[in-house]
Amino acid sequence: MQTQGLVYILLFPLIGTFINGFLSFFRNDLKTYFKKNFQWSAEKFSYTTNRISAIVGVLAVTLSFLCGVWYFFELLNLSSENALSYTLLRWIHTGALDLEFSFYFDHLSSIMVLVVTGVGSLIHLYSVGYMHGDPGVSRYFAYLNLFIVAMLMLVLGNNLLVMFIGWEGVGLVSYLLISFWYSDIDKAKAGKKAFIVNRMGDVGFVLGALLLFALFNTMNFSELTQSIEQSAVPVGYITCAALLLFFGACGKSAQIPLYVWLPDAMAGPTPVSALIHAATMVTAGVYMVVRLSPLYFAAPYAMNVIAIIGAATALFAATIGLVQKDIKKILAYSTISQLGFMFLACGVGAPIAAIFHLVTHAFFKACLFLGAGSVIHGMGGEQDITRMGGLKHKMPVTFWTFLIAILAISGFPPFSGFMSKDEILVAAFGTEYGSMALGIIAVIAALFTSLYMFRLFYLTFLGDNRSGHKVYEHVHESPGAMTSVLIILAGLAMIGGFIGIPHLFSFLAFPNLIEEWLEPVVISFPLTRHGETLSPLIMLVSVGMAFLGLLIAYIFYGRKNTYAENLRSLFQTTYQLLWHKYFVDEIYHKLIVRPLYFISERILFNTIEKGGIDWSVDFAGRFSKTISRKSLKLQQGDIQYYLLYMIIGLIIMSVVILWWVQ
């Protein structure tokens, strides 16, 4: 079968990157060229290039998506065990290491490809409206296309090293896009922070990959799976490799302890936050853990660590989200929390639920972020929800789509988030690796999710407007390119859950599509009997939590009262703790950043660099300079001195020669 076309999935965005990169890089040269030869004005030039960039950018990803759909159907026709793979080139071939640069399109990566390119093309389309009039449109689309290339390489790579290229690539593009408006020092700093924190995780990834190579002599995923099942490597080594790789996932997917970069990453343009920092890139860690799930199943201790960190992150980030005021920050903490849910699912042995939640999360979180972008756009750059309110009438499309996405994330049936979150909760309570404690933490996190989302909703869209008359008058609905995308994503958030209908409803004869689809490549642990009996109760609790969150939010924020202020003054300490995000940034600053600066500035720079290396190099220079300055005196141009030296030299030489001869 022809699998050569798998390359096209990557090729189209790559071409888009080059075209947009060319337009961006040679912008000034092109401008003068067109001005000279075609008498184009500056406005006409920037209008045309922006148009070209937008069309190329959107088209590249859409074509890539269509390729993905084509191969998805090809895969559908194959028997379930098969996968499509295409070897681009024999990459590294040295002794023990024999790596191919090849793409592997199986059931798992097909879902990721469809999500990345599908949501990606919608967000590209939205960006056309959002970035309208920005001077850096070409640069923006070049980065965005490059992101798609890197992300696809991450999900399509058939060994850890190809995945690592994509892994680093998305990290790089994330950095470039967070600090897209680099003239603002805070945004540039946020990009730097994201890049550096991710580097720490990447060290874990590389070490884990190398350890796996040392243990099993291969980096190929399918070969790894086989050798893990057959080999007798001590479980300690496997646990170590699994934890190192998970540390990498913590960096990329913003889990405790490396989550601090994600809230700051909201400095980038909002579509970027939606695409990279909510829907796709941050789920790369989840994808990697699911891809390597045989490895994790062989290391029960690592599974427990993942489950605990996932649950802790889900709850921790949700509590911070309760009090934040910046609309994008709330969504960022919500993303961290939802990623925690996904890791919890991985850790309790339900990777399929993790992937399911990944997909639905991509839909509703992208919709939420883009809705937030629409709100920010309409409010003229305002991001503080305490200064919004009453936007319902001004922005009806944004309002309704946002509401649907909120219902989805909070877990109201039958929206998509309900289906996937319920599956995770059931697994947290009911599998071999799950426990009552993990389940309860997840349920509380679900309650908080509903609570902060409806708080955001009430403060933003309902109630009285608090932005002042002048701003409110100018609030307007976003252009069609943006709202149409919102409508599509809201639709997906509404019905996306039906690909994984819970087993409780199996009497309705609807198949659980995603589970059937992933069954051949990903193994999930079955529920224990205890879990089976509990699952109807868990579903009730889950729905109850969603309603409870809505109710509490309504009581505090839905009506005109001062309950919220009263509560805040009552629990001042707690509020301060949450408002300052548990002081984690400050603690990291004190414990890690400051000592690092101290070591690198005082010890390494001032003492070793300046006192040792620089000094010795300077000394060599100074020494020869002094010597030459001193010896310069000998050469004063007076011929008689030269003669004198010559004669002295002759005398010395004669004496020496006579001496030696005798």
Added chain:
Amino acid sequence: MIPIDFLVMVSLTLFLLGATTVLVRRNILVMLMGLELMLNAAVLLFIVYSRVHANLTGHFFALFIFVVAAIEVGLIIAIILNLFKQKRSLLTSSYTSMKE
């Protein structure tokens, strides 16, 4: 017959006188004179040893040296004239523009 030692001593004295003149005097013409003295000391030594060894090689050398010295003086005088034209001085201390 004058003893060889005396003649060698005369030659050496002439040479040292010439060298001292070259080193000590500042006038470039006088230095040239010193140079000629040194040359003549060498020629004298050639002739002395020619007699000691009783062959004519030394004499021929002396004649060659006279010829070469005559040409050399012509050259040097030309150079000195040019120098004087440039600097309006015969002192070596004014010819130091090539230092550093």
